[in-house]
Amino acid sequence: MLASGKYLDRTTRTHGPMKLVGDIKGVEAPDFSLLTLDGQKVKLSDYRGKAVLLNFWATWCPPCKVEMPWFVDLQKQYGKDGLIILGVAMDDSEPATIAKFAQDLGVNYTVLIGTDKVSDDYGDVQYLPTTFFIGRNGAVVDKLTGLLDRKDIEDDVKKTLSTDSGAPLRPAPVQQNQAQVQPKPVPPDPPDTRVPR
Helix, strand or coil, X not given: CECCCECHXXXXXXXXXXXXXXXXXXXXXXXXXXXXXXXXXXXXXXXXXXXXEEEEXXXXXXXXXXXXXXXXXXXXXXXXXXXXXXXXXXXXXXXXXXXXXXHHCCCCCXXXXXXXXXXXXXXXXXXXXXXXXXXXXXXXXXXXXXEXXXXXXXXXXHHHHCCCCXXXXXXXXXXXXXHHCCCCCCCCCCCCCCCEC
């Protein structure tokens, strides 16, 4: 697994409550309201009934650059079946810089400007890329961290497209401020090629 790594600024900012922690499959994905690159407001709840691939990425993230053309192809292939891809840019760059980057890669899906709040709502996204697959009923189907095989991503897209829009949701666990939480030690993944955000 290749991930672009841990964000650099994670120790300096204050965290709000984190919603998606622990076992998140079947938990309702937190709604958000984010701006597109041209300043339009987008809410996740606008896409209820659709299958959503929600990808956290940055322009400086090499693995993100590898998978973005895959997302372009997946949007072309599965858009007619109800797939919506939302790319959440987590860099500090100006929207025009992010837009040029996305245009150069031929991005055909909606790019949103990320915030610390949306990162916290999604469990404090610390590694890029991080991708959530959200079913038609609004529940998290799966989460992938790092660059995986395109087949793994496409398999999750198919699974997400087949979710029942009437399936019951589990309540989201809420974890308070990160300063109050003692992290569990995690053994490093050999080789650890993640890049900090």
